[in-house]
Amino acid sequence: MTAPSSQPLLAGHPHFHYKHGVLHAEGVALDILAAKLGTPLYVYSRAALRAAYDNYRQAIGERPVLVCYGMKANSNLAVLKEFARLGAGFDIVSGGELQRVLAVGADPAKVVFSGVGKQAWEMREALAAGVKCFNVESTAELHRLSKVAQAEGRIARVSLRVNPDVDAQTHPYISTGLKENKFGIAIEEAVQAYQTAATLPGLKIVGVDCHIGSQLTDVSPYFDALDKLLDLIDRMAGHGITIEHLDLGGGLGIRYSDEVPPSPKALLDEVFNRLQARGYGHLHLVLEPGRSLVGNAGILLTTVQFLKHNEARNFAIVDAAMNDLLRPTLYQAYHGVRAVVPRQAEARLYDVVGPVCESGDWLGKERSLALEQDDVLAVESAGAYGMVMASNYNTRPRAAEVMVDGEQYHIVRQRESVEDLLKGESTLP
Numbered sequence: 001m002t003a004p005s006s007q008p009l010l011a012g013h014p015h016f017h018y019k020h021g022v023l024h025a026e027g028v029a030l031d032i033l034a035a036k037l038g039t040p041l042y043v044y045s046r047a048a049l050r051a052a053y054d055n056y057r058q059a060i061g062e063r064p065v066l067v068c069y070g071m072k073a074n075s076n077l078a079v080l081k082e083f084a085r086l087g088a089g090f091d092i093v094s095g096g097e098l099q100r101v102l103a104v105g106a107d108p109a110k111v112v113f114s115g116v117g118k119q120a121w122e123m124r125e126a127l128a129a130g131v132k133c134f135n136v137e138s139t140a141e142l143h144r145l146s147k148v149a150q151a152e153g154r155i156a157r158v159s160l161r162v163n164p165d166v167d168a169q170t171h172p173y174i175s176t177g178l179k180e181n182k183f184g185i186a187i188e189e190a191v192q193a194y195q196t197a198a199t200l201p202g203l204k205i206v207g208v209d210c211h212i213g214s215q216l217t218d219v220s221p222y223f224d225a226l227d228k229l230l231d232l233i234d235r236m237a238g239h240g241i242t243i244e245h246l247d248l249g250g251g252l253g254i255r256y257s258d259e260v261p262p263s264p265k266a267l268l269d270e271v272f273n274r275l276q277a278r279g280y281g282h283l284h285l286v287l288e289p290g291r292s293l294v295g296n297a298g299i300l301l302t303t304v305q306f307l308k309h310n311e312a313r314n315f316a317i318v319d320a321a322m323n324d325l326l327r328p329t330l331y332q333a334y335h336g337v338r339a340v341v342p343r344q345a346e347a348r349l350y351d352v353v354g355p356v357c358e359s360g361d362w363l364g365k366e367r368s369l370a371l372e373q374d375d376v377l378a379v380e381s382a383g384a385y386g387m388v389m390a391s392n393y394n395t396r397p398r399a400a401e402v403m404v405d406g407e408q409y410h411i412v413r414q415r416e417s418v419e420d421l422l423k424g425e426s427t428l429p
């Protein structure tokens with residue numbers, strides 16, 4: 001399949017397009033970039049990050065909403081800095097992520113700390129930084145946080161992450177709001193947990209939180225969750241417990257192939273309708289989008305090493321692998337694969353696979369491509385849960401990351417070397 005020139009790569013990827021038969025990120029030709037910097041190479045578009053954030057900002061308008069970027073999706077410092085500049089807050093899930101947001105000078109008062117297994121040191125550091133809120137996931141965590149806060153002479157602002165038991169209708173590994181998931185406090189037990197929180201020293205109740213899943217392509221699960229949370233907030237008020245904000249987690253999906261994900265505006269308009277109808281128009285809203293801010297702002301470049309044909313299949317063996325982009329292996333996720341310089345030749349169906357010694361090491365299956373050895377390919381929608389899930393399996397150094405800005409590009413993470421990998425290891429005397 002050949003892509004016509006000057007066509008957007010994908011509907012969801014407006015900042016990656018073909019110009020004169022060559023795929024560009026903004027104004028940068030990706031064949032040249034690959035030749036200069038080598039592959040595998042993650043390439044992000046600054047304009048795409050900004051556009052994605054702007055999409056939320058416009059949907060929000062004057063309404064009291066804080067966007068806390070779910071930075072687990074892509075925590076490169078350059079990405080974080082961009083969102084910090086745009087005024088975003090951050091949703092963190094570890095002490096490491098806290099250090100990253102502090103490293104880019106983000107405002108800790110806009111940071112919410114999520115996660116099911118926070119350790120005492122992580123709590124201490126977040127308290128010292130002065131985060132906006134801890135999204136607490138169990139009564140045991142309430143007790144630990146209270147103890148740590150007391151010892152530090154600080155007050156921890158808390159929300160309880162409530163599990164509303166709604167089906168987000170997404171991949172089972174990325175649905176988080178069902179009873180069988182490890183996350184949150186069952187909604188039936190939430191009032192009691194809030195009452196416990198109210199009695200514990202060192203804690204101040206400020207919100208209610210939920211997260212129902214990721215890559216949501218339908219808004220109705222959000223509204224089911226919202227209605228349940230509002231019922232809970234009613235019941236809490238009956239016990240004299242009031243809150244300042246509602247954190248409605250659950251990530252809007254992006255377009256990987258033919259999905260038509262809902263827009264932030266479609267979500268927010270209806271959320272505010274319901275808040276107003278229930279008399280909660282004064283509540284502040286926190287959102288924790290990750291994927292929808294970065295997913296289609298990035299691609300992964302990889303070079304064909306060998307083409308291999310057998311009776312059953314054609315394989316394009318490339319230099320990126322499951323250690324670089326785990327999503328296909330882990331979730332059978334679809335990522336588009338395109339030639340950076342498409343050939344005017346007959347296409348074949350290829351399985352695009354990596355060099356790692358696992359049959360599950362594939363990036364795309366049965367893709368119609370006209371290929372030759374050394375061709376450079378772009379794996380689409382790789383801006384979210386790409387580099388952050390990379391590993392060193394098979395002692396493969398992790399890829400470099402580049403941010404394009406107009407006609408310029410900046411290396412925002414150096415390619416790892418094998419020496420880097422061996423550095424921390426030693427043998428016995």
Ligand code: LLP
Nearest residue numbers: 070114174211214215251288289290291385
């Ligand atoms: N907040 C919390 C508490 C989360 O657990 C998540 C994602 C987010 C925010 C961001 O959600 P998003 O907007 O990105 O959907 N590795 C998987 C995705 C795992 C998401 C887990 N939680 C993937 O590659 O699809």
